[in-house]
Amino acid sequence: MKTGIFELISNKKIAKNTYEWVLSGDNSDITAPGQFVNIQLDGFYLRRPISVCDSVSGKLTLIFKAVGAGTEKMASMLPGEKLDILTGLGNGYSLRESGDRPLLIGGGAGVPPMYMLAKELISLGKKVTVILGFGSKDEVFYKEEFEKIGASVIVATADGTEGVRGFVTDAMKDVEYTYFYTCGPEPMLKAIYKTSTTSGQFSFEERMGCGFGACMGCSCKTKYGDKRICKDGPVLVKEEIIW
Ligand SMILES: Cc1cc2nc3c(=O)[nH]c(=O)nc-3n(C[C@H](O)[C@H](O)[C@H](O)COP(=O)(O)OP(=O)(O)OC[C@H]3O[C@@H](n4cnc5c(N)ncnc54)[C@H](O)[C@@H]3O)c2cc1C
Ligand code: FES
Numbered sequence: 001m002k003t004g005i006f007e008l009i010s011n012k013k014i015a016k017n018t019y020e021w022v023l024s025g026d027n028s029d030i031t032a033p034g035q036f037v038n039i040q041l042d043g044f045y046l047r048r049p050i051s052v053c054d055s056v057s058g059k060l061t062l063i064f065k066a067v068g069a070g071t072e073k074m075a076s077m078l079p080g081e082k083l084d085i086l087t088g089l090g091n092g093y094s095l096r097e098s099g100d101r102p103l104l105i106g107g108g109a110g111v112p113p114m115y116m117l118a119k120e121l122i123s124l125g126k127k128v129t130v131i132l133g134f135g136s137k138d139e140v141f142y143k144e145e146f147e148k149i150g151a152s153v154i155v156a157t158a159d160g161t162e163g164v165r166g167f168v169t170d171a172m173k174d175v176e177y178t179y180f181y182t183c184g185p186e187p188m189l190k191a192i193y194k195t196s197t198t199s200g201q202f203s204f205e206e207r208m209g210c211g212f213g214a215c216m217g218c219s220c221k222t223k224y225g226d227k228r229i230c231k232d233g234p235v236l237v238k239e240e241i242i243w
Contacts (some may be wrong), residue, residue: 012065032092053112099178107184137161
């Protein structure tokens with residue numbers, strides 16, 4: 001874990017209530033896809049956790065949905081702004097188990113960590129399929145970005161305005177896969193837990209306090225005892241989850 005000052009290079013609205021930040025700073029502590037950073041905002045006691053979407057040589061990309069006071073403040077920030085950010089948090093996804101045809105499933109604010117994961121799996125020669133789930137067409141983002149890096153992309157929208165009508169689990173029925181990785185709202189994770197035909201890894205974007213293992217505010221029960229989502233997670237494997 002490392003604290004650093006990052007400079008906001010760009011802040012772009014990419015879909016309904018959804019913003020892409022590119023920052024520059026020391027991102028050397030970010031070592032695995034699925035890790036997150038914790039952002040200090042003036043006027044807020046708790047830092048706001050956001051998953052790493054991409055991280056390459058001094059450049060960090062984050063994508064967030066404006067859902068409350070903190071993320072709305074982030075949405076209004078301009079290039080040049082300096083931010084105090086904790087990096088290198090969480091365990092991240094493990095790539096070893098993926099097999100040849102991993103399936104990546106992101107729902108809404110759970111889509112961003114799938115991007116760096118897809119890039120790394122593709123660089124290992126894996127045939128990656130990504131299912132991106134959203135409520136409606138105006139919420140869809142990063143379809144082209146995933147296609148550009150060589151992933152096969154399936155979009156599912158709950159109201160059917162783009163791609164497959166329905167939930168990510170409806171889109172999963174037609175895909176053959178060797179392993180899966182997922183991140184998204186808990187009802188989506190639970191549905192994937194029930195319907196998936198292989199093992200896989202789940203990332204939990206729970207509410208957090210400190211974000212680095214000190215307050216126990218994110219503790220959850222697993223088959224192997226209590227775990228802190230921020231430090232022992234946010235990624236848990238299917239076999240250890242109790243649902
Ligand atoms: C490990 C981790 C990674 C995350 N990665 C991303 C990401 O990549 N992109 C992104 O958009 N968001 C992500 N989140 C969620 C993000 O941290 C919250 O949306 C943000 O902290 C809300 O702050 P706020 O001040 O805007 O909202 P608040 O005023 O704190 O809350 C406003 C509303 O948002 C809801 N909310 C707050 N936190 C969460 C949460 N963690 N999950 C679901 N609903 C929440 C509240 O219940 C409330 O209804 C992540 C969370 C965690 C723990
Ligand atoms: S948020 Fe404090 S221990 Fe996890």
